[in-house]
Amino acid sequence: MAHAPHLPSEAAPDDAPPSSNKAAIGILMLTIFLDLLGFQNNNFQYQFSEAPVIVTDHSGNERGIPATAADARGTIVPKAAHIRQINPRAGQSDRGAEVHPLKLMLRRGVTFGPEMEDEPDAERGLIFLSYQTSIVNQFLFLQSTWANSANAPASVGRDPLIGQDGSSNPKRTIKIPDATGRLNVCPFHGRWVVPTAGGYFFAPGIEGLRELSRHVLIAQASPEPEDLSQIKGIGPVFLKKLAGLGITRFDQLANLTEDEVEKLDDDSGLVKRARNEDWIGQARELVRSFRA
Numbered sequence: 001m002a003h004a005p006h007l008p009s010e011a012a013p014d015d016a017p018p019s020s021n022k023a024a025i026g027i028l029m030l031t032i033f034l035d036l037l038g039f040q041n042n043n044f045q046y047q048f049s050e051a052p053v054i055v056t057d058h059s060g061n062e063r064g065i066p067a068t069a070a071d072a073r074g075t076i077v078p079k080a081a082h083i084r085q086i087n088p089r090a091g092q093s094d095r096g097a098e099v100h101p102l103k104l105m106l107r108r109g110v111t112f113g114p115e116m117e118d119e120p121d122a123e124r125g126l127i128f129l130s131y132q133t134s135i136v137n138q139f140l141f142l143q144s145t146w147a148n149s150a151n152a153p154a155s156v157g158r159d160p161l162i163g164q165d166g167s168s169n170p171k172r173t174i175k176i177p178d179a180t181g182r183l184n185v186c187p188f189h190g191r192w193v194v195p196t197a198g199g200y201f202f203a204p205g206i207e208g209l210r211e212l213s214r215h216v217l218i219a220q221a222s223p224e225p226e227d228l229s230q231i232k233g234i235g236p237v238f239l240k241k242l243a244g245l246g247i248t249r250f251d252q253l254a255n256l257t258e259d260e261v262e263k264l265d266d267d268s269g270l271v272k273r274a275r276n277e278d279w280i281g282q283a284r285e286l287v288r289s290f291r292a
C-alpha cells in the first residue's frame with residue numbers, strides 16, 4: 001500500500017530526521033538483531049534515534065534493550081497509523097509535543113461472543129475499555145480531536161482503525177510515506193471497526209476502595225452490636241449515624257484514631273459532639289471496665 005506507484009503523491013514533509021539515512025539503517029539493523037533476542041523498547045519516541053538501554057536482569061546479567069531508529073517522517077510507523085494518531089509521543093502534533101503524555105490512558109480490549117467456527121452467525125466483537133482520570137481530556141480528546149480528524153494530530157487522514165467522519169460512508173483515504181518520505185494518498189474501503197454501543201462509568205480510585213474496605217472490615221470485625229447509647233451524648237440519631245458508618249461496638253469507638261475521627265465528619269455535627277463529649281475517652285473507660 002505504501003509504495004503504490006499510480007497513487008497521487010505529495011512533497012515529503014520537512015521534519016526530516018536529524019540523523020543520516022546510513023545511521024538510521026544501522027540503528028534499524030541493530031534493532032532487528034536485538035529484537036531477535038526477544039527484547040523491545042516500547043518507550044521509543046519516534047522523533048529521534050535512541051541508544052540501546054542496558055538493564056540488569058534478575059540474575060544480575062546485563063542485557064540490552066534495542067536501540068530505536070528515528071521515524072520522524074513515518075516511514076517505519078506511518079503517521080496515519082492508529083498507534084501514531086492516538087499517541088504521537090514526542091512527535092509534533094497540532095497541540096505541540098508537550099501535552100501528549102497528559103492524554104495517555106490505561107486500555108484493555110475484551111473479546112465477546114463464541115468462536116467463529118462454533119457459531120458463525122452469533123453476535124461477537126471487541127469491547128474497548130479505557131481507564132482515565134478525565135473522560136473529556138483523555139478518551140474523548142483522543143477519539144474526537146485526533147482519531148476523527150483528517151488533519152490532527154497530523155494532516156494524514158482519519159485514524160484508519162477507529163476514526164469516524166459522522167457518516168456511514170466507508171470510503172476513506174490516508175496518506176502513507178514511501179521509503180523517501182513522499183506521502184502517497186491511499187484510498188481504502190470498508191470500516192475496520194464498527195462501533196455499536198458505548199458507556200461511561202465511574203470507578204473509585206485506590207483511596208476510595210481502601211475507604212470502602214475499611215468499613216467492611218469494621219463491620220466484619222464486630223458481629224455483635226453493643227448498646228452505644230451508654231455513652232453520654234449518643235442518642236437515637238447518632239446511634240443510627242454511627243451504625244451507618246459500621247460503628248456498633250465500644251472497642252471500635254475506643255480504637256478510632258484522630259485521622260479516622262476526622263473522616264467521619266459530615267453536616268450532622270457528629271464529630272463535634274464526639275469531641276466535645278469525649279466519646280472515645282468514654283468508650284475506652286467502658287472497655288477497660290468490661291475487661292476488669
Ligand code: HEM
Nearest residue numbers: 082083084086087104105107126128139142143161162193
Ligand atoms: C476496537 C477498537 C480498537 C482496536 C482494535 C485497537 C487496537 C489497538 C492496537 C492493536 C494497538 C497497539 C497495541 C497496544 O498498544 O495495545 C492500540 C494502541 C493504542 N490504542 Fe487502540 N484500538 C481500538 C480502539 C481505541 C480507542 C477507541 C482509543 C482511544 C480513544 C485507542 C487508543 C489507543 C492508544 C492510546 C494506544 C497506544 C498507542 C501507543 O502508545 O503506541 N484505541 N490499539
